[in-house]
Amino acid sequence: MKKIIETIKNIFSIEDLRTRILNTLWFLLIFRLGSYIVLPGIDPTRLESGTGKGILGLLDTFLGGAFSNASIFGLGIMPYITASIIVQLLTVAVPYFQKMQKEGESGRQRINNITRILTIFVTLPQSYTYLIGTIADDAILPGVGRTGFTITAMIILTTGTMFCMWLGERITEKGIGNGTSMLIMIGIISRLPSALIGEFWNRGTSGILIFIIEIIALFFIVMGVVLILQATRRIPIQYAKQVVGNRVYGGQRQYLPLKLNAAGVMPIIFAQSLMFLPGLLVPYLTDKNETAGSVAQAFADFTHPAYNILFALLIILFSFFYTAITVNPTQIAEEMKRNGGFIPSVKPGLQTSEYIDTILSRITLPGAVFLALLAILPAIASLFGITSELSRFYGGTSLLIMVGVILDTLQQIESYLLMRHYEGLMKSGRVKGRSESVATV
DSSP: OHHHHHHHHHHHHSHHHHHHHHHHHHHHHHHHHHTTSBOTTBOGGGOOOOOSSHHHHHHHHHTTTTTTTTBTTSSTTHHHHHHHHHHHHHHHHOHHHHHHHTTTHHHHHHHHHHHHHHHHHHHHHHHHHHHHHHOOGGGBOTTOOHHHHHHHHHHHHHHHHHHHHHHHHHHHHHSSSOHHHHHHHHHHHHHHHHHHHHHHHHHOGGGHHHHHHHHHHHHHHHHHHHHHHHOEEEEEEEEOOEEETTEEEOOOEEEEEEETTTTTTHHHHHHHHHHTHHHHHHHHHHHHOHHHHHHHHHHHOTTSHHHHHHHHHHHHHHHHHHHHHHOOHHHHHHHHHHTTEEOTTSOTTHHHHHHHHHHHHHHHHHHHHHHHHHHHHHHHHHHTTOOHHHHGGGSHHHHHHHHHHHHHHHHHHHHHHHHTTOOOSOSSSOSTTTTOOOOOO
8 A cells, every 4th residue: 555655646746747647637527527418409307218238338338328318429439430440441451541651740640630521421420320319309398390409419419529539639649548548438437336336236235245256257357358458479589780880789689569469449349330230130120021030139139149159250350350451460571671670590571471470360369269258248247147237347348448548548657657767556567568678660
């Protein structure tokens, strides 16, 4: 306890770090307040609580209840993330975007501007679908026309999304951590206390032991996620010595860290988008063919074995796909060769690229399997009687985002402490990246 208090004192004794933390808290407070401001023209007492299950419940978890509250931040930062994913895929497939990406800071600025503009075009149809699908006619105040309300609300929701995007950029620039990820994380964490209280009352006084076991299981799951997110395969790289004048450069050994889970949370997001389709097809297929409708209904139930098997297979497939488009062994090998680096006992060039690709394929498989297992853990938890609100924290996108953002923020805080010659957050062990020599190719 004494060390924790001393570390907190050290954190707030660094003026720049203290300012950044306070700025982050202020921006997050604004975001949370906005999630409770209801759209004009809506009677909040008549809103239906029909977003507790499926993809809508997941979105509501990400947005900290703003989705079900029909707030001005009802869509939050999600359209911006969708636009970012689209642009990221375009940088892989379209030469024009690849050229911009290689132009340095000016190219990145142009890509950011394109992402912002695309966010508007993504938000407008999403806001219309959201208003039509979740806001019933009786929830609109008397005297307010449906058409006028829809147009006004679409403009407000789009403005709210752009404001959330601005908040995220301000957190990244003037705060601590990645702003976009912080907004999602605070929305997820805001639902955790109510989920724990709901589970406690669901178990009752006679189920206190079961509740304690559930909390212990959740703790070990979080520790497992930390291990997987931090796990890397370090490939040794030797740099040739270069004599310039009277000085000798290079010759040192560094490491190329390949993450066990290089794809992050993206495979779950992609797979979950596809698994949303059976639920949309259920009414249509049931009218046309009863057998096809029952099959679609089985795949739409997130606790059904068929749903989870298909979900897990899609996650494994997308893990390899997303790793392949984000980690380019050929480019890494070319950068190493250009900088005079080589892997011991491996020839530079093509053989280095093949060697890195082989290692990457081997470590991606266990990472993908763990990711698939983590994604279906909420369904397994719900089968044991855990409430749907708490079961989401036992795995899936919510847990990965929450743990990943916290680790990234702690790493930034620790870097500030070490630059000022303070003891880090951990006396033994390291937050990833601490005092390690790794190759930046």
